[in-house]
Amino acid sequence: MKRKIFITVIIVFIVVVFSFNVLKAKNTEDVTVEVIYGEEEEVKETLSIPGVLELKNEEKIYSETEKGTVKEVFVKAGEKVKQGDPVLEYEDQNLSKERRQHNLSLQSVELSLESLYKQKHSLQDQIHKAKEDKEVVTQLTTELDQVEFELHNAQIEKDKIMLELETLNTKEEELEVTSPIDGTVLTVNLKGSQDMNEPMVTIANLSQYSASGVVGEDETVHIKENDEAVIQADVIDDKKWAGEVKSIGYTPVNSDAVEVQDDRASKQYAVDIEFTEDEQEQYEQLKPGFKLLIDIILEKRRGLTIPRESVVCEGQSHTVFVVEDGKAVSKEVEYGVRLGEKVEVISGLTGEDAVVRNPEHVKEGMEVEVSND
Known part of the structure; x- marks a missing residue:
């Protein structure tokens, strides 16, 4: 019995010693790692906001009932x-009546003028023939003065009618509504002639767009006019458009419609972005109302970047491993801007540090061998 116990103890001892030696060998075995060096490149700090595509130059023609009724529409959609x-x-029956009245008045005064001129010439001839008879000349001269007075009044009446006709011509010219811009007719809706809130005709320049979005009050302090922007449409994956901030709202959106219950609640402000590319073919795929993602570039600078996979994140802490004298040494770093598969490192690292690309199995103080690949 004692012999069996002794043999069992020896076997357990051998197993423990063997396992210890194996673990020790593994712990002393070098881990091969790939290292990279931080790269200095242009870093863009951006603010991303959702937006909507709008036509930059769109004109809506509404009904003007004071001009009368629509007589004819000269355009069609497209x-x-x-x-x-x-x-x-437009057609205004009152203006038509006024024109007929003025034309009749003009005809009447022109007939009067013609008759008065004839009388004047006749009296002048009679005065010339009766120049030796002073009494007759005096009487004829008095009649001539009266005719000239009537002529003067008739001419004034004609001038007045002509001015009224000029005013009438201006009013009639205003009955024709012209396009305020170069563009394409989007809609023609004659029902709008009865509804003051509905446009009868909408015209827009389809080669000029703008984007609109909203930002929180804490974000407005970082945005300024003429900041560059990059615009993407949700439905067009492989295309980006250049733009710039055109305006930032001074009052919160829907401020009148919102009952403020909490003074600490963040307000939102409208931001308008103008497209800066001139080529019309750049916008062929776009349509008003498209949902957009707008990246407003707040700052451009040179920064040190490394792959995201090189960073070990634990809570709010960000750590990388660098190789120093053949050992892995951890360094805490401060994040900056995230750039796809890269991150900007603001502090804790230099461009000369050999950073472990993938530190998944690396521990502090571990001896490592740098791969030559």
């Missing part, structure tokens, strides 16, 4: 127009 081209024409 048609291209130039600034000043006729779009529609």
Whole structure:
């Protein structure tokens, strides 16, 4: 019995010693790692906001009931127009009546003028023939003075009618509505002639777009006009457009419609972005209303970047391993901007540090061998 116990103890001892030696060998075995060096490159600090695509130059023509009723529409949806081209024409029955009245008045005063001129010439001839008879000349001269007075009044009446006709011509010219811009007719809706809130005709320049979005009050202090922006459409994956901040709202959006219950609640402000690319073909795929992602570039600078896989994240702590004298040494670093598969390192690292690319199995103080690949 004692012999069996003794043999068992010896076997256990051998197993423990063997295991210890194996573990020791593993712990002293070098781990091969790949190292990289931080690269200095341009870093863009951005603010990403959702947005909506809008037409930059869109004009809506609404009904003007004071001009009368719509007589004719000269355009149709999809048609291209130039600034000043006729779009529609009104008809005003009152103006038509006024013109007939003024024309009749003009005819009447012109007949009066013609008759008075004839009388004037006749009296002048009679005075010339009766120049030896002073009494007759005096009487004829008095009649001539009266005719000239009437002529003067008739001419004033004609001038007045002509001015009224000029005013009438201006009013009639205003009955024709022209396009305020070069563009394409988007909609023609004659129902808008009865509804003041609905445009009758909408015209827009389809080669000029803008983007609109909103930002929180804490973000407005970081944005300024003319900041560069990069615009992407949700439905077009492989295309980006250049733009710049055109304006930032001074008052919160929907401020009148929102009842403020918490003074600490963040307000939102409108931001308008203008596209800066001139080539019309750049916008062929775009349509008003598209949802957008807008990256506003707040700052450009040179920064040190490393692969994201090189960083070990534990809570709020960010650590990398560098190789110093054949051993892995951990260094805490401060993050900056995230750049896809890279991150900017603000502090804790230099471009001369040999950073372990993938520190998954690396421990502090571990002896490591740098790969030559």
